[in-house]
Amino acid sequence: MTRSSRTLRVGALTRVEGEGALHVELRDGIPELVELNIYEPPRFFEAFLRGRAYTEPPDLTARICGICPVAYQVSACNAIESACGATLDADLLALRRLLYCGEWIHSHALHIYLLHAPDFLGAPDVIAVAREHREAVLRGLALKKAGNRLMELIGGRSIHPINVRLGGFYSTPTRAELAPIAEELRRALDDALATVAWVAGFDFPELTVEHELLALSAERYAIEDGVIARSDGPGFAVAEFSEHVRETQVPHSTALHATLDGRRHLTGPLARYTLNYDALSPLAREAATSAGLGRECRNPFRSIIVRAVEVVYAVEEALRIIESYQRPVRPFVDVEARPGVGHGVSEAPRGLLYHRYRIDDDGLIAEADIVPPTAQNQAAIEDDLARVVVAAGGLDNAALTAMCERAIRNYDPCISCSTHFLTLTVNRR
């Protein structure tokens, strides 16, 4: 019997957000080492939030990500409003959800068309895709633009919106101001349905994952808030999040790894969809069915379809909110500082995003804790990689490496988001 060993390395992952690398070592086809190396420098957000005013985390944490700033703003608002005992008016919550729909549309369209589709079309990048599938890429860009426009309109600008504050917004649009975006969204709904049909035609490698699923759940498909649901048992209160989801350091990554009650778990589109299928709109469910999805989706390669279905939902939801929109009677409710601890969650495009703050007697942030989805998903990604290299072991090194990169891009990992914290240990002799 001959023994063989193979080492696969990708020095810098492409078509992901942030800086990461991959290292796999195989012996006789069995993975001995699978590491997603996140080497993007840590960013220390939780440390420099300490001592800042309780009103500041929505703006400061938005800077963690240029793709999903609204997720950071909303989770931060939810946590601090909860600590201060503030309750938002229903119309302000609807406007917050509308803004968040814009982020889902733009972020998902970006990933589907510019970053993920090339994997299914045998193309190195979106430029090559555009040469063969011009209409599709134009459709993706139009869809992304509709999401960006919605963010500009409600948030003041599409990257790092400036109109969000504790308790609501600095100013709210009139009904008339929303009319043009409704027109654009009606066209976007056609584009979103066409997107589902387009990605449904791709070929998907077989892979079924058993990670426990974790997502928010609500009466409507969970976006801007919800209660915590999980696939293998009853959910738990948001305030108990850090008792169940624990972060640990691993040597090969500047991002923390998280586990759910000591086990690997998965958050993001597959978890959201599977735990909230019944909350989708009839049109989104119909699109999912026509694309071959059932009530559950546990193949990460099919996450591109789930994202496309979620775009249909987000566009429809945005239109629903705009149709019943009346300008709120006040742009924000007062949020008075109150010492204590607040927990906040929302569904970022990449999954559940948790924030916790402790506010001191002077209204300053005494502690901050942020658990982003990509940090939670790292163990699941590494497990998927191990399965993929076993299943696709017959491929040559280049093809197997490409397959591994695809397994990572299935998660739309946001590496910049996940490296906001690192505990520094200094050994002195």
Add this chain to the structure above:
Amino acid sequence: MTRAVVVGIGNPHRRDDGVGPAVAARVAARRLPGVRVIDCAAEPAALLDAWAGAPLAVLVDAVSGGVPGRVRRCTLGELARSGALSTHDLDPAQTYDLARALGCAPEQVAVIAVDTADTGHGPGLSPAVAAALGEAERAVLGVLGAGILGEGILGEGEEPGDQQP
């Protein structure tokens, strides 16, 4: 009708990286007919939109290294490519390739590059780069004048740079 687009590329919160938007602001203040001036940060789709339908695009961008304050005209091909595509790194040359593949690229693209001294955190240009703003602006106006000569983009008898914003 838009006959030319001037795009200031860069982040004004990274010192000299803000030279592109600073030059663009000076050109914008001239309110030249048919010339649209925009700032563009890292968002690739924004650049695609910005120059779609315009025959001429002039990009003003900071270049690290070199002689601080030196102003050069170059082509997109001469700009260093960042290599891999990611959400943050669709550089201008890649964006142009994408625009060409989609059939919405400007016919002509010129780049005015300004060498930087300091791209650290914070607003404000270094003295060398601040002193080069006038020259960079004249370079942009020169391209606009040459690119659309005879179409009166610059006023009758007007020379590039003879008007202060």
